[in-house]
Amino acid sequence: MSKLFHVELVAVEAKVWSGEAEAVFARTTEGELGVLAGHAPLFGQLAAPGQVRIKVGNGEELRYEVDGGFLSVTDDGVTVLAETCVPATAAAAH
Template structure:
């Protein structure tokens, strides 16, 4: 299975980076699922949205963001938010 590079950045720090099989996020327009080779996009994240990352190795990451956006381009997903609370999900 192919993967994609994911970077999650808060205003004051890098929160997570690595290879992932999928990313899911709630935007102001609805739930978004991203798989490798996804078409380019730029979307505003819903305030208080959960972003879930399924890494190629390791356990699923669940992050809660306040504000921000998600960008997909050339098999790279970038999440930028004012504040991010991180944890892991099963």
């Protein structure tokens, strides 16, 4: 089992999701980024439009369509601050 870390996904309007995750994947202006527990601190700008994927336990993966914002990795976990964020539909999932 992978180590878990805390993830916060926040849009301008409200907190969208918060919990423990095994991994976070996002497309930034520098390219696709994958974050696991113990990742080095970083700050990246999300590509617009893009998708944030959160891998939670038991093989489940949450997908959200985002349009702009930032991703921050610290010792406390990952925070995604998106300008807009909506759950991805099954048809839109990649």
